[in-house]
Amino acid sequence: MTKVPKISPEIIASVLDKTESGPVVEEMDWDRQYISQAIKDLVEKYDVRWDKDFYGVPSDDSLADRVYEAGLELATKSGLYCIDTHRQMTWTEEELRDVLLATPTQVSAGEGKDQVTFKKRNVEENVHVGVIGGPYGIPVPEELFIPVLMSYAQEPLFDIIDNPSLETTYGFSIRADSPWEQLAVWQEANLTFEALERVGRAGMPIGCANSAASPLGELSSTSYGGFRKIDWHHNSILSELKISYADLIRAVHFAHTGAISHNFYNPIYGGYAGGGDGMAIAIVAGMILMRASLWGESFNPGPSHAHLSCNTYPPMIPSQAVALQALARNTNLIMSGFTRPVAGPCVKDLLYEIAAITLAQVPSGISFTKAVHSATGRIPLHCTPLEAKFAAQVTHSAEGLSRADADPMVRNLVEKYKDSQKTMNAGKPFHKAYDVDTLKPSSEWQKIYDEVCQELEDDFKLELDF
Amino acid sequence: MANNFNWETSKSDMLKYLLAADNQQATSLIKDALSQGVSAIDLFEQCITPALREIGTRFESLDIFLPEMVCAAEIIQEINEDVISPAMETNSDMVMESAGKVLMATVQGDLHDIGKNMVGLMLRVNGFEVIDIGTNVSPEQIVVQAEQEQVDIIGLSSLLTTCLPYMKDVFDYLTGKGIREKYAVILGGAASSQEYADNVGADGIGHSAATAVIICKQLMKDRSLT
Numbered sequence: 001m002t003k004v005p006k007i008s009p010e011i012i013a014s015v016l017d018k019t020e021s022g023p024v025v026e027e028m029d030w031d032r033q034y035i036s037q038a039i040k041d042l043v044e045k046y047d048v049r050w051d052k053d054f055y056g057v058p059s060d061d062s063l064a065d066r067v068y069e070a071g072l073e074l075a076t077k078s079g080l081y082c083i084d085t086h087r088q089m090t091w092t093e094e095e096l097r098d099v100l101l102a103t104p105t106q107v108s109a110g111e112g113k114d115q116v117t118f119k120k121r122n123v124e125e126n127v128h129v130g131v132i133g134g135p136y137g138i139p140v141p142e143e144l145f146i147p148v149l150m151s152y153a154q155e156p157l158f159d160i161i162d163n164p165s166l167e168t169t170y171g172f173s174i175r176a177d178s179p180w181e182q183l184a185v186w187q188e189a190n191l192t193f194e195a196l197e198r199v200g201r202a203g204m205p206i207g208c209a210n211s212a213a214s215p216l217g218e219l220s221s222t223s224y225g226g227f228r229k230i231d232w233h234h235n236s237i238l239s240e241l242k243i244s245y246a247d248l249i250r251a252v253h254f255a256h257t258g259a260i261s262h263n264f265y266n267p268i269y270g271g272y273a274g275g276g277d278g279m280a281i282a283i284v285a286g287m288i289l290m291r292a293s294l295w296g297e298s299f300n301p302g303p304s305h306a307h308l309s310c311n312t313y314p315p316m317i318p319s320q321a322v323a324l325q326a327l328a329r330n331t332n333l334i335m336s337g338f339t340r341p342v343a344g345p346c347v348k349d350l351l352y353e354i355a356a357i358t359l360a361q362v363p364s365g366i367s368f369t370k371a372v373h374s375a376t377g378r379i380p381l382h383c384t385p386l387e388a389k390f391a392a393q394v395t396h397s398a399e400g401l402s403r404a405d406a407d408p409m410v411r412n413l414v415e416k417y418k419d420s421q422k423t424m425n426a427g428k429p430f431h432k433a434y435d436v437d438t439l440k441p442s443s444e445w446q447k448i449y450d451e452v453c454q455e456l457e458d459d460f461k462l463e464l465d466f
Numbered sequence: 467m468a469n470n471f472n473w474e475t476s477k478s479d480m481l482k483y484l485l486a487a488d489n490q491q492a493t494s495l496i497k498d499a500l501s502q503g504v505s506a507i508d509l510f511e512q513c514i515t516p517a518l519r520e521i522g523t524r525f526e527s528l529d530i531f532l533p534e535m536v537c538a539a540e541i542i543q544e545i546n547e548d549v550i551s552p553a554m555e556t557n558s559d560m561v562m563e564s565a566g567k568v569l570m571a572t573v574q575g576d577l578h579d580i581g582k583n584m585v586g587l588m589l590r591v592n593g594f595e596v597i598d599i600g601t602n603v604s605p606e607q608i609v610v611q612a613e614q615e616q617v618d619i620i621g622l623s624s625l626l627t628t629c630l631p632y633m634k635d636v637f638d639y640l641t642g643k644g645i646r647e648k649y650a651v652i653l654g655g656a657a658s659s660q661e662y663a664d665n666v667g668a669d670g671i672g673h674s675a676a677t678a679v680i681i682c683k684q685l686m687k688d689r690s691l692t
Contacts, residue, residue: 036533083577139627165627176575176628184628213575213626239580246577268580270528306528306584307674309656378656378673 007255007295015293016248018089019082027086031272034078034088035240039278046070048277050322055314055418056411057360058322059403061329064123068326071284072096080237080289084245091292099292105332107297109160109260111230114203116159118298120332123325123365126400130368131392132232132336134162135383137210138373140430141167142187144381148430149195151439152385153204157392157465160232162207162370163192167380174211181212185221192227207232207262215249222259229259235294236264240272240282243293251294263296264338269316270306276319279303283323287333299327300370302338308421309376310342312353314414321360321403328365336368337361339391344375344382344427346445349417351452354391356413359406362398369395374427381429386441386449393464394456409460471504473512480517484538485530492541496549506553514542514550518591525588526676532584539590565593566686569612570621572601572655574632581655581675582623588675589682605635612649618689619669619682623655630657637666650685654678 005012025034043049046066050058058064072093079090091099106119118130133152140148145166152161168174169184188211196202208227209217221227235250237243254261265286267273273282283301290299301323305313311320320337327333341353354372361369371391375382398406427433433445441449456462476495483492499509521538524530570586572579579601586596597615599607612620622633633653640646652670653663663671669685672678 032533032536167627173631173634174628175631176626180631181628211628213628238577244577268532270525271532271580271584274531274533275528306532306580307526307676376656379659 005256006258012252012255015089019085019087019248022079022082022087022089024086025081025088027081027083030081030088030242031240034081035272035282036274038074038078039273039281042070042074042281043274043277048281050318052315055317055414056407057363057403058318058325059407061325064322064325064329067280067322068284068330070281071323071326072288074281074285075288078241078285080293081242082244083238083242089243089293096288096292100288100331100333103291103332104297105334107260107334109205109230109232110203112203114201114205116205118334118367120334121328121365121367123328124363124402125365129362129366129395129399130159131157131395132160132162132207132368132370133158133385133388133392134160134207135164136162136207136370136373136377138164138377138383139167139380140164141381142169144430144436145191146195146198147436147439149192150199151434152388153196153199153201154439155385155389157389157396159368160205160207162232163188163210164383165210169211176212177214177216181214181216182220184211185209185217186226187211189221189226205230205232207234210234215246215253218250219253222253222257229257231260232262233259234264235261235296236266237286237290237294239266239268241286241289247294255295261294261296262298262300262336263290263294264300264302265290266302266304268306269303269313269319276315279316280319280323280326283320284326287327287335288331291333298334298336298367300336300338302340304340308342308424309340309378310353310421311338311340312342312357313421314418317357317360317410317414320357321364324361324364324366334367335365336370337366338373339369339371340373340376342376342421343417343425344379345384345387345430345433346442346448347425347427348448348452349420349425350374350387350427351390351449352413352417354387355394355452355456356410356417358391358394359398359401359410359413362395363401363403363406379426381431382426384430384433384441384445386433386445390449390453393453393466394462396465397462412459471499471502476513477516480513481520484517484521484541485534487534487537487541489541489544493545493549496545500549500553506550510550514545515593518542522588522591522676522679526674532587535587535591539587564595566619566682567595567597567615567617568619568621568682569597569599569608569615569617570623571599571603571608572623573608573629573636574602574604575629576624576626577601578625578655581625582621584675585621585623585654585672585678588679592679592683594682605632605639608636609639609643613645617649619650619652619685621652621654621678623653624657625655627657630662633658634666637668650689652678652681652685
């Protein structure tokens with residue numbers, strides 16, 4: 001029997017053809033004209049603006065809809081830039097609207113008792129919001145991979161675990177685009193399944209494969225005995241609205257294997273997209289274009305500050321909130337909220353940053369939270385499940401929250417960390433914030449966590465689910 | 467006449483024109499000053515350079531964004547090519563020294579370039595000559611280009627830890643060819659750490675565009691002393 005891919009070969013071919021048939025564009029012109037100038041024009045045309053000192057949660061539906069129209073226009077007029085062929089890839093507005101109509105409205109991952117389902121969620125909709133916990137892509141040494149993963153997988157509030165990346169494989173450096181990546185991702189898969197077995201959650205879905213940069217990792221390990229179709233496979237486009245053959249290779253692989261594909265795009269705050277207004281437009285365009293080109297089931301905007309690399313910088317918060325609202329109100333895309341704070345474990349600000357961005361994202365229509373890229377994910381081992389658990393608790397406490405209710409909470413939280421954010425306090429690594437044998441938080445980290453939980457309950461009357 | 471030239475006003479006007487992306491006014495300012503007898507080199511050092519530095523500072527605090535900084539750098543490049551350089555050619559005693567020559571590359575396996583591009587621009591606006599050879603560049607190519615361009619500093623960037631072995635290759639190739647001491651090599655990007663930089667023998671590591679400028683200036687100072 002012929003196996004039918006989840007995306008038809010005709011659609012796949014039509015996208016690949018765009019990488020060869022579109023107009024050739026100089027990359028500098030792409031950045032300047034097709035992104036920067038195009039976005040500036042759209043900001044004006046659709047009057048996308050808010051008070052520059054507003055660091056809360058917008059609740060203006062008209063603004064959200066204008067951001068959506070601006071993003072759709074950017075997606076239509078600029079499209080994507082293929083960095084391998086230096087060509088512009090475009091879709092008509094009608095094609096993009098058809099793509100959006102055909103997007104799945106729910107996705108199930110995992111198997112057996114560990115299976116989870118995420119559904120498209122509307123702004124302020126009072127339904128369950130999922131949680132992906134995990135040290136997503138944060139490098140960890142081989143000997144700590146299992147303890148770190150177990151410490152996350154044993155947490156009942158997490159629906160999916162997003163893997164760390166191995167620092168080395170069998171004691172050797174992992175070299176991109178080489179057989180070392182294959183060796184590493186198979187080791188990652190084997191260690192992952194061992195950790196899941198040990199905590200009794202063998203069917204739990206895994207965000208993968210995170211120990212390889214090139215598509216070799218996915219192509220090799222999403223295979224017999226390796227990562228499963230029901231795991232949570234990553235794919236992305238590049239900033240700003242650029243795509244590579246590597247991204248398309250992964251997409252075609254997922255289309256044919258039927259593996260779940262989670263797509264992310266990280267526009268740069270302060271980069272070619274501009275400030276918060278432009279970034280919101282870029283996010284909308286990026287999510288639409290990823291569905292058209294990578295065919296994912298779920299979509300994650302994870303913007304980065306140009307210098308701090310975080311997504312919790314105060315002016316970025318309303319931008320992400322309004323972009324999510326724009327997409328939730330006008331599409332059926334299943335979207336996640338990302339949490340990439342500056343601070344790291346054992347630093348109080350880490351929890352304030354998490355609470356602020358989560359309380360902005362949940363009422364804005366996300367279907368699940370991704371938590372946490374502690375210390376912006378840049379420092380090996382600087383992650384613990386306690387901050388991810390905290391993000392999960394805040395997420396669930398905000399499920400019935402309106403944007404108007406969330407707004408003063410977010411503004412209050414931002415005040416607590418905004419002045420110290422530039423110190424980039426990365427805190428402590430896993431083995432100093434957690435007991436590696438008992439997999440429990442240190443008394444220091446537990447105390448900080450307890451204090452902030454109490455603050456949120458007292459100040460905001462949030463009911464944190466323990 | 468040149469002795470009465472108002473440097474403060476010219477600096478603030480240049481900054482204003484650069485921020486407004488007003489190529490014409492910026493060019494006119496320089497041409498007018500030259501016609502008043504102000505030397506090209508003084509204009510570059512006392513008007514253009516401080517205005518560009520201020521642009522860099524404002525980008526560092528994100529009071530302006532990347533496109534504005536790119537635009538300012540391009541305007542100055544045009545002024546240098548069309549006005550300053552020809553003016554200097556007429557006076558053979560004038561020599562405008564670059565702050566240093568830097569080769570920049572994102573190493574093999576990595577396609578990310580925004581961080582590298584920002585560092586390149588910040589170096590440019592601080593008077594460095596920058597040769598950017600792009601992303602996914604093999605170690606061999608980096609070394610060959612450094613030799614061809616006769617640079618002072620090699621800047622290597624990587625966002626991905628799996629690309630760090632290619633960074634190390636650059637050091638190995640430089641050492642293997644016996645030219646390691648010829649270049650200062652600095653690292654940037656999320657993947658590299660101080661520990662890694664120490665292990666491979668890097669001359670510096672910066673995690674922001676501003677830090678990279680400080681490091682490069684210090685390295686050039688150190689090199690001029692040796």
